[in-house]
Every structure is written in C-alpha cells, then in structure tokens.
C-alpha cells in the first residue's frame with residue numbers, strides 16, 4: 001500500500017464522515033502551484049486549497065515571515081498587543097475599499113461572517129437580515145442561517161437564526177425570472193422590494209449580506225448595476241450592506257476585492273481565505289463610525305489576530321504588490337477566459353465561461369440547458385488522473401472553479417488548460 005492510501009484509510013478511522021474532503025489523495029509537500037505525494041506523483045493545484053493560496057503553496061517570503069515570527073512570539077490571546085498584528089491590520093486596511101478602515105481579526109470565514117452579522121445587529125438595534133439564494137457564508141449557526149447553497153448544509157439544524165429572509169441572487173445564466181440580463185430591469189431587485197413590502201419592512205432590517213462574486217453557489221459575478229441598486233436601497237432604509245469577500249477577495253479577481261468591479265463600497269466586509277496564504281486568519285472590516293459603536297466586550301476572540309498568521313498576512317500583501325500580481329492576474333485571466341470561451345464554442349456541453357482574473361466558473365449543461373453535473377464530474381476526474389486538481393461548485397455541482405494561485409506562470413496555465421481541454425474533448 002502506498003503512503004497516500006494509508007493516510008486516506010487512517011483518516012476514515014479518526015475523522016467523522018461529516019468532514020468532506022474532495023479527493024482520496026494525500027500530499028506531503030506544496031510549492032507554488034504544485035502539490036506532491038510521498039510516492040512522487042504531483043498535481044497542479046488549481047483549487048488553490050479552496051481559494052486560499054493567493055501566492056501559492058509555501059511562498060518563500062511567507063515562509064520566512066512566519067518563521068521569523070515563530071521564533072519570537074506565537075500567541076497573544078487578546079491579553080496584550082503585538083507589533084506584527086497591528087502592522088497586518090494597518091496593511092489590510094490600506095487595501096480595503098475607501099472608508100473601510102477598522103477591523104476585527106478572527107480565524108475563519110464563518111467567524112468573520114458571525115462578526116459582521118453581530119456588529120450589524122448591535123449597531124442598528126434591528127433584528128432582520130437578508131441574504132441571497134445560492135449563497136454560501138459558512139457553517140456556524142449564524143453563518144448557516146444566511147447560507148442557502150444546499151439544504152444538506154442546513155438539514156436537521158433548524159431552527160436557525162430568526163428574522164432571516166432570502167431573496168434571489170442575480171444568477172443571470174439561470175435567471176429566476178427567465179429574463180435576459182440586458183433587458184430584465186433588475187427583476188431580482190424588484191423581488192427584493194416585494195419582500196420589504198410583504199415580509200419584513202426595510203426599517204427592521206439590520207443588514208443585507210451578499211457575495212459580490214458568488215462563490216460556492218456557482219461562481220457568478222453579480223451584475224454591477226444590481227450592486228449599485230442594492231447600495232441605493234440600503235442607503236434608503238438605513239440597512240448596512242455586507243459584502244462577503246471571503247472567497248472573492250485578496251486579488252482573486254485581479255482587484256484586491258471584487259467590490260472594485262462595481263465600485264460599490266459596502267458598509268461592512270468579511271475577508272479570510274487568501275489573506276494569510278493558508279494560515280488561519282479572517283477579519284470583519286467596516287467604517288469607523290460603525291466599529292466605534294461596537295463597545296469593548298461586545299465581541300471577542302482567543303486566537304484571532306494570531307501573530308504568525310498576521311506575519312503571513314503582511315507578507316502575502318507585500319508579495320501581491322511587489323510581484324504586480326493584480327495586473328498579471330487581470331491579463332492572464334483575460335487570456336484564460338478567451339481560450340475557454342473558444343473551447344465552449346465547439347463544445348456545447350460548456351454552457352458558459354465567466355469571471356474575472358483567476359476566479360473563473362465553467363458551467364456544464366445538457367442539450368436542454370439543464371445542469372450537467374455528470375460531465376462536470378467526468379472532466380474533473382480526467383484532470384485529476386492527469387495531474388490537475390480542479391474542484392466543482394454550484395447548487396447542482398455542475399460548475400468547475402478555475403482558481404489557480406495568482407503566482408501561476410503562463411507555462412503552468414498552458415499545461416493546465418491543455419489537460420482541461422483534453423478532458424472536455426473526451427466527453428462522449
């Protein structure tokens with residue numbers, strides 16, 4: 001038995017099956033875009049460890065920064081301050097949208113979402129929360145209450161948070177109102193307004209939470225016009241607008257944050273995943289006027305802002321800046337889109353290729369346009385066998401996420417695209 005099989009079998013004996021891993025492979029080393037098994041096999045990791053590794057596996061500058069911090073101080077526990085943690089906070093707010101300059105560090109995406117919902121309720125004194133269909137915001141009970149990408153995530157956990165309502169995400173490829181994006185008159189927004197008329201008045205809503213670029217629910221960027229209109233609606237009712245940028249942030253779309261695509265600035269933003277290159281770190285970021293109304297003790301953490309994670313966060317931001325990765329990701333993203341869209345033209349099983357930068361969704365469809373999870377799965381399996389890790393998403397699991405690290409070279413992209421194209425060409 002090779003090491004990889006042994007690890008997978010041992011895992012089954014110690015972990016609950018609730019812990020879902022995508023593939024029965026075990027890796028011992030990661031470098032850049034690649035991961036390596038003990039038996040010498042390697043894969044191009046185009047999952048980026050679930051959209052986390054913005055600057056790739058074990059970037060030398062991230063490793064050096066973390067090592068240096070490890071030698072001095074590992075933990076503060078919210079007992080005392082530390083230069084590294086404050087410096088990371090300063091660096092992070094130097095790249096967040098204008099005015100979002102106060103933050104609270106925590107450990108995971110879900111925890112940041114909890115913090116965002118809590119601060120919104122605290123500051124507005126209102127209960128209501130609006131989230132979107134297809135949304136994924138995490139697995140803790142508050143975050144789960146605003147997550148609707150799969151009922152499997154919510155099964156047997158009800159009742160969830162009260163006063164949480166859902167409204168359709170503008171997933172134009174499968175428009176819930178069967179409209180065309182150019183002529184729909186923002187039906188999704190009209191529907192949201194109906195919710196305010198019939199289910200909960202706008203002045204009882206604390207926050208609307210949305211992924212400006214839908215992640216787990218299908219990799220679909222919200223149309224900028226929708227986000228602009230949502231901003232106006234929130235302003236009208238005094239509702240706080242939360243952008244969940246846990247997946248779409250830190251350069252993934254070729255901008256620091258996906259909000260820059262629409263130029264809509266939220267009141268509160270959640271970030272995690274890519275911000276510390278794999279070290280656990282997340283943050284709720286908001287305007288000063290909001291954060292100043294959240295008094296000492298209203299929220300807390302033991303591990304949030306861990307100095308080693310924060311050292312990795314600062315190094316990650318430096319690498320993205322110094323290696324001009326935003327600009328490179330935008331250019332390379334356009335190249336990938338073009339190449340995949342060409343493939344889609346000759347292979348109708350690909351219904352749509354969409355996205356920005358290195359956040360690209362490839363949606364598989366049957367001839368009648370219905371979701372085709374089977375073909376999606378076949379292509380993913382082919383790629384895995386041939387050295388390319390891809391992961392799926394979407395409420396029907398029929399979308400492939402193309403999310404390499406921002407450091408991926410042209411040659412690595414070309415290798416991955418060639419494997420992917422072969423996988424699609426082999427479909428029956």
Ligand SMILES: Cc1ncc(COP(=O)(O)O)c(C=O)c1O
Nearest residue numbers: 108109110136137138215246247
């Ligand atoms: C948009 C979004 N929000 C929140 C989360 C939850 O993050 P975590 O798994 O770190 O709790 C995720 C995870 O995929 C996500 O994509």
